[in-house]
Amino acid sequence: MIKIDCPFCGVRDHSEFSYGGDGSIEWPALDASASDWVTAVYERDNIRGKQWETWHHLYGCRQWLLVERDTLTHEIHTVKLAHSGCGQLSR
Amino acid sequence: MSATRVDGYGWSLGAATLNFSWDGTRYQGREGDTLASALLVNNVGPIGRSFKYHRPRGITSAGVEESGALVTVGQGDRRDPNVRATTQTLYEGLQAYGQNAWPNVRYDAGAINNVMGRFFAAGFYYKTFFGLPPFDTGSGTGVWMKYESLIRKAAGMGSASTAPDPDHYEHAHGFCDVLVVGSGPAGRRAASVAVQSGLNVWLVEQDSAFGGTDLSATDNRQQLIGQSIAELEAAGVTLLKRTTAFGLYDNAVAGLLERVTDHEADPSPWLPRQRFWTVRATRIILATGALERGYAFAHNDRPGVMTPSAAATYLNRYGVLAGQTICIGTNNDSAYRTATDLAKAGAVVTLLDARTRLQHPQLSDAAKAAGVNVRLRSLPGKALGRCSVTGVKTAVLAGREWRAQSRIACDALLVSGGWSPVVHLLSHRGVRPVWNETLQAFLPGETSEPISVCGSAAGYWSEQQCLDSGEAAAHDAVDAMAGVTGTATISVPLGWDNPIAPLYALNIDTRSGQTKAFVDLQHDVTSSDIALAHREGFVSVEHMKRYTTLGMANDQGKNGNVIGLALLADALGTAIDSVGTTTFRPPYTPVAIGALAGPHKGSHFRPLRRTPLHAWNLAAGGTLIEAGLWQRPWYFKQTNESLEETYSREARVTRQRVGLCDVTSLGKIAVQGPDAAEFLDRVYTNPFKTLQPGRARYGIMLRDDGMVFDDGTTWCLSPTDYFMTTTTAHAGAVLQRLEELLQVRWPELRVHVSSVTDQWAGVSVAGPLARQVLEQCVADAETVSDAALPFMGVIDTELQHAIPARIARISFSGELGYEVYTPSGFGPEMMTQLWTEAQAVGGCLYGLEALNTLRIEKGHVTGAELDGNITLQDAGLGNMGASSKAYVGSVLKDRPELRREDRPSLVGLSPVNTSERFNAGSLLYAPDKVGGHPIGWVTGVTFSPQYDHWIGIGYIEGGATAWPTTDIVCTDPIRGAQTTVRVSTAHRYDPEGARVRG
Numbered sequence A: 001m002i003k004i005d006c007p008f009c010g011v012r013d014h015s016e017f018s019y020g021g022d023g024s025i026e027w028p029a030l031d032a033s034a035s036d037w038v039t040a041v042y043e044r045d046n047i048r049g050k051q052w053e054t055w056h057h058l059y060g061c062r063q064w065l066l067v068e069r070d071t072l073t074h075e076i077h078t079v080k081l082a083h084s085g086c087g088q089l090s091r
Numbered sequence B: 001m002s003a004t005r006v007d008g009y010g011w012s013l014g015a016a017t018l019n020f021s022w023d024g025t026r027y028q029g030r031e032g033d034t035l036a037s038a039l040l041v042n043n044v045g046p047i048g049r050s051f052k053y054h055r056p057r058g059i060t061s062a063g064v065e066e067s068g069a070l071v072t073v074g075q076g077d078r079r080d081p082n083v084r085a086t087t088q089t090l091y092e093g094l095q096a097y098g099q100n101a102w103p104n105v106r107y108d109a110g111a112i113n114n115v116m117g118r119f120f121a122a123g124f125y126y127k128t129f130f131g132l133p134p135f136d137t138g139s140g141t142g143v144w145m146k147y148e149s150l151i152r153k154a155a156g157m158g159s160a161s162t163a164p165d166p167d168h169y170e171h172a173h174g175f176c177d178v179l180v181v182g183s184g185p186a187g188r189r190a191a192s193v194a195v196q197s198g199l200n201v202w203l204v205e206q207d208s209a210f211g212g213t214d215l216s217a218t219d220n221r222q223q224l225i226g227q228s229i230a231e232l233e234a235a236g237v238t239l240l241k242r243t244t245a246f247g248l249y250d251n252a253v254a255g256l257l258e259r260v261t262d263h264e265a266d267p268s269p270w271l272p273r274q275r276f277w278t279v280r281a282t283r284i285i286l287a288t289g290a291l292e293r294g295y296a297f298a299h300n301d302r303p304g305v306m307t308p309s310a311a312a313t314y315l316n317r318y319g320v321l322a323g324q325t326i327c328i329g330t331n332n333d334s335a336y337r338t339a340t341d342l343a344k345a346g347a348v349v350t351l352l353d354a355r356t357r358l359q360h361p362q363l364s365d366a367a368k369a370a371g372v373n374v375r376l377r378s379l380p381g382k383a384l385g386r387c388s389v390t391g392v393k394t395a396v397l398a399g400r401e402w403r404a405q406s407r408i409a410c411d412a413l414l415v416s417g418g419w420s421p422v423v424h425l426l427s428h429r430g431v432r433p434v435w436n437e438t439l440q441a442f443l444p445g446e447t448s449e450p451i452s453v454c455g456s457a458a459g460y461w462s463e464q465q466c467l468d469s470g471e472a473a474a475h476d477a478v479d480a481m482a483g484v485t486g487t488a489t490i491s492v493p494l495g496w497d498n499p500i501a502p503l504y505a506l507n508i509d510t511r512s513g514q515t516k517a518f519v520d521l522q523h524d525v526t527s528s529d530i531a532l533a534h535r536e537g538f539v540s541v542e543h544m545k546r547y548t549t550l551g552m553a554n555d556q557g558k559n560g561n562v563i564g565l566a567l568l569a570d571a572l573g574t575a576i577d578s579v580g581t582t583t584f585r586p587p588y589t590p591v592a593i594g595a596l597a598g599p600h601k602g603s604h605f606r607p608l609r610r611t612p613l614h615a616w617n618l619a620a621g622g623t624l625i626e627a628g629l630w631q632r633p634w635y636f637k638q639t640n641e642s643l644e645e646t647y648s649r650e651a652r653v654t655r656q657r658v659g660l661c662d663v664t665s666l667g668k669i670a671v672q673g674p675d676a677a678e679f680l681d682r683v684y685t686n687p688f689k690t691l692q693p694g695r696a697r698y699g700i701m702l703r704d705d706g707m708v709f710d711d712g713t714t715w716c717l718s719p720t721d722y723f724m725t726t727t728t729a730h731a732g733a734v735l736q737r738l739e740e741l742l743q744v745r746w747p748e749l750r751v752h753v754s755s756v757t758d759q760w761a762g763v764s765v766a767g768p769l770a771r772q773v774l775e776q777c778v779a780d781a782e783t784v785s786d787a788a789l790p791f792m793g794v795i796d797t798e799l800q801h802a803i804p805a806r807i808a809r810i811s812f813s814g815e816l817g818y819e820v821y822t823p824s825g826f827g828p829e830m831m832t833q834l835w836t837e838a839q840a841v842g843g844c845l846y847g848l849e850a851l852n853t854l855r856i857e858k859g860h861v862t863g864a865e866l867d868g869n870i871t872l873q874d875a876g877l878g879n880m881g882a883s884s885k886a887y888v889g890s891v892l893k894d895r896p897e898l899r900r901e902d903r904p905s906l907v908g909l910s911p912v913n914t915s916e917r918f919n920a921g922s923l924l925y926a927p928d929k930v931g932g933h934p935i936g937w938v939t940g941v942t943f944s945p946q947y948d949h950w951i952g953i954g955y956i957e958g959g960a961t962a963w964p965t966t967d968i969v970c971t972d973p974i975r976g977a978q979t980t981v982r983v984s985t986a987h988r989y990d991p992e993g994a995r996v997r998g
């Protein structure tokens, strides 16, 4: 079972969380070009090793988190809030 | 076989006699027996029939690795198939049955398969039915179809009950510093050291008693075990027996199955049958022991063939001497102690040892002193007898060749080919075991996870080494918990005093191929199957395993895997470690589906959501229906009405007068903050910055890829406070999406969203008399006048008795309509007020079915239309996409493929013959091409009281204009219906919208 150390709630089982998706996407502006949007929506690297992901603490604080996870070992290296405005918040 | 109970043995036995039945015949056993020991001592004959060949099988072990004595326990809805008799505690009144045999395991008609054996070798099915369904669907003559049921009947294990499981199961969670798996000498020592160091320790044991190998020891260790368990308990160790750690998962999480009442004759009704534990440990110590394996030789599956350690367990633990004249074959030292025990208990014992000489003859000397006839360079080469062993043909080593020698009569044959550490749990973590040539065993590999292995699971055979390794594992755990580098050291496994001789198969039969030597008893995989797989090119262990089905039965290769690997290595002319090993996956032993489901079944399968009007709806005669998690009113039936008559009446009365419907389940989200308008403007396809306080607007959200995500109305309460409604189905997903957008993408927006679905009770008041009803219910009738509350207007007001209410003039039905919300607690009172007035003007209550009728007549889309593959254009909502602004999905929705004119788009459907009905889910075809990929599909149908015939809504390529006069074929292949329909605009009822503005 994957455990995620939520900055608000502490270490919790992954069953409390909902997986979002690729956390490394640079989302284009809403009026950006179609090719920028195609890249952002469809083009994914299939990473073997560490990757950034978004997870939502659905049954907890409902914060979206950026999680650095190893796709091979499920080891989680970093967890931080996705909202940059809360970046300085720490437990 | 003539097993007997021996006085002075049986450390685990109690005094009581227990009655049980086997295949309908009554027998007696003793308290403390397993079903296997009781069947053994009663000499019942064959206990099972093998999977493919229906060969008679007996008890092969005394534990979870059992391959022969798989039986069915219980009757009716409590029938439990494939129970290992060796792990089933005997209880008064237990009923057990043989399986995979007809009429019974003694006289089995299916045994003819044994004679036909060559037709059932590895790959038989693949070869025979290749090119035929299901291996190659679309061709062939149905030969497979014809034989499938016969084959399935003939090959198999027991059959499960098809009745619902009457037992209940529990899910539980545990937390500890150290989880120790296995209560043998190593596990108990590890637990003891860990708990003395102040750690919170759990010790779990799959057996019905703590003790591990101590339970089967030559000397009676009951007192020693009892004392050490009492000490652990006093020190605070959590002790669970009958509890199997069946799987290890990430972060030292273990899955345990506790069999709470499976051993009881009359279980308490309030106890669960089994308890499924999720244990979160910081460290795990595996003291899971080792399993003794046999080797492949002719007829090594005969009833009466078992491992020496099993015979030792039956004697010492259960007081059952497996035979009177016993032959033992071994390649290692462990069988000598058993031989000595058996001889001392009165058996005539011959021990054949494959090894040529013993450097350390102490064990051998002791056996000889007890009367055991020890022969070196010898092995059992073939088991004699049919339904039970009557003797062996021995083999003798001449140079490097094994040659047939003589016959020995015996009624029990014990064979040991060595020991396999139980590395399964570590294998669950992806850790590959490492072959140890000296021990002829796979030992646990290195892991960086907080898991240690000790005792014979780590390859330590001597008791002292087991204890030392348990202590070292505990010190490792203590050090790791304290954050210091471990200092505990442990010597390498020393093996036996006399080295083990590799031994996996023996073939002394000149008529090779006529006799079967089994590698995997459960799946009837023989040594020649392995050879055949190799000849046919299945040289990778994973391929060989799948081709022969080795290790894929109930025991998951606990016995046969190592032998199979060794034989494949031999065939390849390479070493075992270069062949590799297969990966063990959870569960270690079978887990009942009921235990996995736990309490989550029936009405507890998922949470139930009731609206605040639930009781009111029921009292008013409503029939409820599940809508997602919600219970919503389906229809309000009057006497003698059919469902169709009911909803037709409800829809008609609503169109003509007024109807009330509980719409509480719609998602409701408070969107608040200085940037709320900007946020909504980005989220919805149409403009929201222009929405004024006191006004509502219908909006559609797209996904990033431009497809429609959800729709609903959003009410502007103030420039910083909006009340968003969503569909019932997507309420959760929309909130999650809004949170993602605010937190991940647009952190600069000062907006807060929160679900207020449960805070408000909502009622739709629809129909030409809706305003009249509302006027009677609000404190001030003027607040709902056409001027004060125009179409798409919103007010905060009060109902009678000062009940706060929020009313929006919006319509899903196409009639003059309002949605009235009060704080949840006032819901029933609001409904009573509205219903009193609606009743007075001849109104009705309506449910989901009539709601559906009204919206299909009107052409409004809902979940079935917005299935995630639909664009705004497809849904006929192209004008909802603002061109003046950018919003989520605005770029990708304009991809050329999504703009094609011939994409399926929303239409209304009517049968040409208006007396006919058709079904939702039907496929639409042009009349000249019926079959294959359809040109459209039906998403919803209803009987329409407005048009007096069945109507539907759906999608068709090019939309209504592409098929203006075509008779479209509407087929429902599943229910076997076919209707001719015409397409029209979906918006057939009051397309100008005059009625909602009335």
Ligand SMILES: [Zn+2]
Residues within 6 Å of the ligand: A006, A007, A008, A009, A010, A057, A060, A061, A062, A063
């Ligand atoms: Zn949290």
